[in-house]
Amino acid sequence: MVAIATDRLTKVFPDGTVAVDEVTIEAASGEFLVLLGPTGCGKSTLLRLVAGLEEETRGHVLIDGEVVDRLTAKQRQVAMVFQDYALYPHLTVAQNIGFPLRAGHQASTPTEVRVAEVAEHLGVTDLLHRLPGHLSGGQRQRVAMARAIVREPRAFLLDEPLSNLDAGLRAELRADVAALARRLGVTTLYVTHDQTEAMTMADRVAVLRRGVLQQVGPPAEVYGDPATLFVAAFIGTPRTNLLQGAIYIEPERTVVDLGSQLLELPPNEALARHHNDRVTVAMRADALRPVPDGAGEGPVLRGSVRLVENLGHEALVHLDTGIVPTSVAESQLEYPDTGQHLADVIAEDPPVGSPFRQALARMMPHSRQEALPATARTEYGFYPVYDAELEDQPPLGDVVVRVPAPILPRRGEPMTVRIDLDKLLLFDRGGNRIRIA
Numbered sequence: 001m002v003a004i005a006t007d008r009l010t011k012v013f014p015d016g017t018v019a020v021d022e023v024t025i026e027a028a029s030g031e032f033l034v035l036l037g038p039t040g041c042g043k044s045t046l047l048r049l050v051a052g053l054e055e056e057t058r059g060h061v062l063i064d065g066e067v068v069d070r071l072t073a074k075q076r077q078v079a080m081v082f083q084d085y086a087l088y089p090h091l092t093v094a095q096n097i098g099f100p101l102r103a104g105h106q107a108s109t110p111t112e113v114r115v116a117e118v119a120e121h122l123g124v125t126d127l128l129h130r131l132p133g134h135l136s137g138g139q140r141q142r143v144a145m146a147r148a149i150v151r152e153p154r155a156f157l158l159d160e161p162l163s164n165l166d167a168g169l170r171a172e173l174r175a176d177v178a179a180l181a182r183r184l185g186v187t188t189l190y191v192t193h194d195q196t197e198a199m200t201m202a203d204r205v206a207v208l209r210r211g212v213l214q215q216v217g218p219p220a221e222v223y224g225d226p227a228t229l230f231v232a233a234f235i236g237t238p239r240t241n242l243l244q245g246a247i248y249i250e251p252e253r254t255v256v257d258l259g260s261q262l263l264e265l266p267p268n269e270a271l272a273r274h275h276n277d278r279v280t281v282a283m284r285a286d287a288l289r290p291v292p293d294g295a296g297e298g299p300v301l302r303g304s305v306r307l308v309e310n311l312g313h314e315a316l317v318h319l320d321t322g323i324v325p326t327s328v329a330e331s332q333l334e335y336p337d338t339g340q341h342l343a344d345v346i347a348e349d350p351p352v353g354s355p356f357r358q359a360l361a362r363m364m365p366h367s368r369q370e371a372l373p374a375t376a377r378t379e380y381g382f383y384p385v386y387d388a389e390l391e392d393q394p395p396l397g398d399v400v401v402r403v404p405a406p407i408l409p410r411r412g413e414p415m416t417v418r419i420d421l422d423k424l425l426l427f428d429r430g431g432n433r434i435r436i437a
């Protein structure tokens with residue numbers, strides 16, 4: 001088996017789109033590496049570059065340590081499976097699976113024996129005489145996989161192979177595909193936008209955003225220890241809570257100012273150089289636990305129940321906390337730093353209600369907020385202002401909390417939640433993690 005690597009691999013399409021941007025990554029021999037990211041982040045392009053179906057603009061692809069940039073797709077001896085199966089409709093399953101062998105590729109075992117062997121692996125032995133048109137989606141995908149492995153490829157490249165299947169089949173095949181790849185020991189690159197697939201199948205997950213590699217690590221690591229705000233927000237169900245904040249360092253304590261609420265952290269050396277910085281605070285639902293008001297030590301958030309989504313075994317409770325929510329895109333806008341520049345930008349009058357305008361309003365230094373109607377303002381001066389011209393203001397600080405089913409709160413009730421400090425994630429304005437510990 002072989003390792004697959006890319007070295008500062010870059011693809012710029014003729015229209016200027018940078019689909020893959022300096023990606024350096026390695027899948028070790030026999031590893032199942034999942035490329036995860038939203039639509040358009042460059043996953044398929046990266047896979048096609050590795051397969052040799054696309055020519056790189058810069059950088060290299062290495063198979064087993066050897067640069068293969070000049071080799072054709074065929075010479076690279078990797079097998080690729082796409083979401084649309086691409087089976088030959090007029091050939092039986094057996095003929096489809098055996099096709100790569102007949103098409104002139106050498107194999108040590110005779111075709112029929114090899115086809116039977118591979119069919120057995122994929123659990124399609126009973127279907128060998130059928131035509132693809134008479135198969136279910138899941139069966140077709142199994143046949144496509146069988147055809148891909150029949151030539152004993154050096155690596156397996158799978159591009160959203162399960163995305164055309166319904167949820168039940170997807171779950172079943174998920175387990176089968178991962179098990180098959182491990183049984184065969186084939187190095188696998190698997191592309192998906194589905195975080196569940198990534199988390200359940202991968203040895204390691206590589207998260208991509210706009211062609212740029214954000215983080216590579218085992219599933220538990222990208223979930224629990226995200227390197228960027230994007231990773232924190234992209235991975236996690238229910239969605240990760242993202243709030244606007246600012247850090248203030250005082251002699252005895254460190255404060256994360258969330259406007260209408262403050263989180264007090266123990267004195268913290270790592271945060272010292274972030275005094276006065278605006279940050280995005282990210283908390284997954286499992287970092288928050290409802291507690292009786294006033295109970296015990298530690299930072300809490302208070303809110304009132306706006307919505308209860310009962311999932312049976314538990315409920316997702318949406319709290320209005322009065323804190324300003326944010327999104328990845330907004331929190332990573334680059335804002336001018338001085339009030340003067342900000343005023344200039346505002347003078348250009350971004351459209352009312354546009355995220356940019358709202359974000360600008362929130363980011364105004366204290367002295368510049370005089371002219372704007374404040375919903376709240378803290379003693380620290382940083383505070384959120386909503387766009388007064390916007391009629392339908394978004395809910396303030398919608399924070400999602402998991403609550404066990406038997407004790408469901410009611411709409412309008414107050415609720416206090418304790419924050420597990422080990423799971424409190426802070427990100428700077430560039431979206432990079434500020435490590436607290």
Ligand SMILES: Nc1ncnc2c1ncn2[C@@H]1O[C@H](COP(=O)(O)OP(=O)(O)OP(=O)(O)O)[C@@H](O)[C@H]1O
Pocket residue numbers: 013014015017018019037038039040041042043044045046193
């Ligand atoms: N031939 C092309 N010419 C110009 N731009 C392209 C071309 N192919 C892809 N792109 C662009 O490159 C970027 C990455 O596309 P790619 O298909 O790799 O994304 P993806 O993450 O696989 O998305 P999806 O999950 O939707 O397949 C996108 O912005 C896409 O529009």
